[in-house]
């Protein structure tokens with residue numbers, strides 16, 4: 001098997017495919033790590049974005065604009081939170097969530113989960129678990145503690161009247177595509193309510209992909225704050241923090257947050273997702289992988305983790321060699337976050353190819 005010393009150089013994309021500098025085509029099952037939900041260069045999205053470029057790009061957060069209203073209207077079809085704060089990346093959405101929780105409760109303690117990933121700025125990094133991401137950047141933000149993910153007893157012990165918020169991913173993404181247990185999520189909701197703390201669902205990776213707008217909807221639980229990013233603008237850098245908490249104007253903000261081009265990206269993405277029923281359809285596309293080296297398949301909809309008996313890195317390289325792009329989530333998990341427009345047949349063919357590679361390569 002050839003070793004890749006050089007990383008693949010991508011030059012363009014169309015639909016579920018991308019091309020490298022030599023003109024070779026790849027099936028893109030990772031889509032910018034879960035970003036291009038409508039696929040690459042979606043004609044309608046491109047047209048809307050180009051028209052917007054000619055119209056107005058940034059207005060400044062102190063002005064109203066039609067694009068914001070259009071985006072809020074589209075969002076109202078999916079969620080019923082009172083306020084949305086707009087940032088430019090997942091980590092900013094999480095920073096806002098942490099700040100809002102502290103401000104609203106007057107408490108500072110944030111409870112996060114082992115194996116969690118919430119971003120790489122100092123606040124979100126303090127909620128992120130892995131040593132590799134944290135070490136060398138200390139001291140991190142005080143007031144964060146981690147409990148074992150999916151451990152009800154640990155949650156009962158950790159969540160107290162000191163807790164401002166509990167933050168968790170309904171399906172852990174970077175941590176290996178690990179869904180939260182139903183009992184655990186319900187316990188988090190009950191306990192936070194009991195002690196006057198807030199529940200934050202980080203849906204930056206799990207949003208849009210599982211058959212519902214938010215993965216947390218599968219649990220019948222309503223968080224106090226939800227963060228979204230990645231695919232919400234189909235590739236334009238934009239993120240959302242949704243909440244009913246009223247944060248005084250000017251207390252938090254961003255130069256680029258909620259600019260007309262970002263609102264256009266979200267409004268158009270949501271319009272197409274809704275019209276083409278892409279979120280619902282994603283829920284039906286989950287598939288199990290089998291083979292001697294496969295322990296199990298985890299996830300929901302088009303957020304899929306193939307858990308292997310051995311490190312996944314070499315398989316990712318071998319798949320790239322055969323024209324399929326995936327990546328890892330943790331050491332032994334192959335992660336698939338394909339565009340939601342992917343056809344069942346294409347996915348089925350990819351499954352056979354992936355299983356073939358998993359069986360072939362020693």
Ligand SMILES: Cc1ncc(COP(=O)(O)O)c(C=O)c1O
Nearest residue numbers: 089090091117118119173204205
């Ligand atoms: C659950 C979750 N939260 C937050 C982030 C951070 O998002 P970004 O890389 O856009 O800052 C990620 C990124 O992978 C994520 O998966």
